[in-house]
Amino acid sequence: MIKxxxxxxxxxxxxxxxxxxxxxxxxxxxxxxxxPQPGGQCSEIYPKKPIYDIPGFPEILAxxxxxxxxxxxxxxxxxxxxxxxxxxxxxxxxxxxFVVTNRGTEHSCRVIVIAAGLGxxxxxxxxxxxxxxxxxxxxxxxxxxxxxxxxxxVVVSGGGDSALDWAIYLADGIAxxxxxxxxxxxxxxxxxxxxxxxKMSNSGKINLITNAEVQALKGADKLTSLTIKAEKNNFxxxxxxxxxxxxxxxxxxxxxxxxxxxxxxxxxxxxxDYSTNIEGIYAIGDINTYxxxxxxxxxxxxxxxxxxxxAFKYIFPNGKKSFKYTTVLGGIEGF
Amino acid sequence: MEKxxxxxIDQNGEKHVLETNLDSGLNLMEVVRDEGFQMGNCGGMALxxxxxxxxxxxxDINKKSKAExxxxxxxxxxxxESRLICQIPIKKELNGVVLILxxx
Numbered sequence: 001m002i003k004x005x006x007x008x009x010x011x012x013x014x015x016x017x018x019x020x021x022x023x024x025x026x027x028x029x030x031x032x033x034x035x036p037q038p039g040g041q042c043s044e045i046y047p048k049k050p051i052y053d054i055p056g057f058p059e060i061l062a063x064x065x066x067x068x069x070x071x072x073x074x075x076x077x078x079x080x081x082x083x084x085x086x087x088x089x090x091x092x093x094x095x096x097x098f099v100v101t102n103r104g105t106e107h108s109c110r111v112i113v114i115a116a117g118l119g120x121x122x123x124x125x126x127x128x129x130x131x132x133x134x135x136x137x138x139x140x141x142x143x144x145x146x147x148x149x150x151x152x153x154v155v156v157s158g159g160g161d162s163a164l165d166w167a168i169y170l171a172d173g174i175a176x177x178x179x180x181x182x183x184x185x186x187x188x189x190x191x192x193x194x195x196x197x198x199k200m201s202n203s204g205k206i207n208l209i210t211n212a213e214v215q216a217l218k219g220a221d222k223l224t225s226l227t228i229k230a231e232k233n234n235f236x237x238x239x240x241x242x243x244x245x246x247x248x249x250x251x252x253x254x255x256x257x258x259x260x261x262x263x264x265x266x267x268x269x270x271x272x273d274y275s276t277n278i279e280g281i282y283a284i285g286d287i288n289t290y291x292x293x294x295x296x297x298x299x300x301x302x303x304x305x306x307x308x309x310x311a312f313k314y315i316f317p318n319g320k321k322s323f324k325y326t327t328v329l330g331g332i333e334g335f
Numbered sequence: 336m337e338k339x340x341x342x343x344i345d346q347n348g349e350k351h352v353l354e355t356n357l358d359s360g361l362n363l364m365e366v367v368r369d370e371g372f373q374m375g376n377c378g379g380m381a382l383x384x385x386x387x388x389x390x391x392x393x394x395d396i397n398k399k400s401k402a403e404x405x406x407x408x409x410x411x412x413x414x415x416e417s418r419l420i421c422q423i424p425i426k427k428e429l430n431g432v433v434l435i436l437x438x439x
Binding site: 041045046049118124126127157158159160183184186188213244246247249250264265 | 371373384408413
């Protein structure tokens with residue numbers, strides 16, 4: 001059981017900044033995110049895109065903003081549970097919360113902050129018959145531990161950075177055989193990655209199949225082969241794993257089951273402190289809604305600061321806290 | 336103020352008709368999102384494909400940019416009628432267009 005003062009669901013910019021604001025008030029945070037890395041959309045969708053409306057930064061790449069936030073919160077030593085999705089939230093008799101992820105990781109905390117942006121990022125699943133039967137029996141949508149593919153035959157599908165990067169990584173001494181299948185003959189990934197794929201294909205390290213797609217999955221109790229539909233003919237390929245990487249899309253997911261007041265897939269909050277209808281649960285950033293809501297990172301930062309003041313009063317009703325500027329503090333005192 | 340009609344067939348096959356001003360300065364995704372349809376996660380940069388729709392004869396409206404083409408090529412369910420509607424500005428030629436929203 002992982003214990004913390006605050007569990008933050010969502011490790012995007014607002015979730016990360018909440019660690020800082022909470023840390024100033026001596027509250028320890030643990031972040032849970034369905035993605036395997038922190039940063040939310042900034043890391044997953046547009047890490048190389050510049051943002052122009054972060055105060056004090058005339059221009060900053062989304063990925064660099066996340067790097068800076070990680071550096072800013074480092075003194076407060078937050079915990080991370082990445083690649084897992086919060087499934088269950090239960091309020092206990094002592095008003096603490098019991099939180100369980102889809103992988104069974106158990107957490108306990110006094111306050112929950114939902115900073116989930118547009119929801120949980122879930123993989124786009126291709127339309128192939130029996131796909132769900134083979135999930136965790138040879139079909140993986142997210143690679144959390146690449147060494148599970150050690151010495152195995154792996155087929156990766158997709159044409160973006162994720163598919164290219166993993167195909168390259170797995171073909172470099174991990175998997176015994178890597179096949180990359182893509183629907184087109186051009187790739188969307190970085191030029192260097194595309195060049196590397198072609199080089200590895202020419203040297204026989206990667207089996208590259210373009211203008212083709214996986215049409216059927218076969219195997220009795222686990223995946224053993226795939227049928228590939230190509231331009232001219234269909235053929236079968238033996239494999240231990242198929243990793244379809246067609247991008248991720250956010251879904252509200254289990255948040256809809258937690259008894260929160262929702263409005264068009266967003267959580268209604270009180271703008272006094274961004275609290276929800278459940279005492280002890282707050283919602284900040286793009287996931288919340290209120291009259292006049294602006295879905296901007298800077299709005300989420302503001303919401304985070306006010307939320308933490310309220311969370312402190314909730315966790316420590318008799319605690320004394322005086323508001324001080326970080327400049328007056330003369331530095332950040334971490335944990 | 337000149338207006339155009341946009342037909343939407345949602346993921347459940349239900350038909351919706353929207354009326355929008357021609358001079359709004361919006362793109363098709365923004366108009367559809369403002370009506371409550373969930374899309375536009377990346378804000379309109381052709382990076383997330385949450386506004387992926389099927390539109391017949393969309394090349395008569397505007398051509399796909401390389402960024403849009405690349406993103407569509409990455410999807411498992413794109414076809415010749417696929418468009419990312421964040422890349423289509425509102426204009427007169429869209430009057431009566433039929434958008435089929437794609438289920439992720």
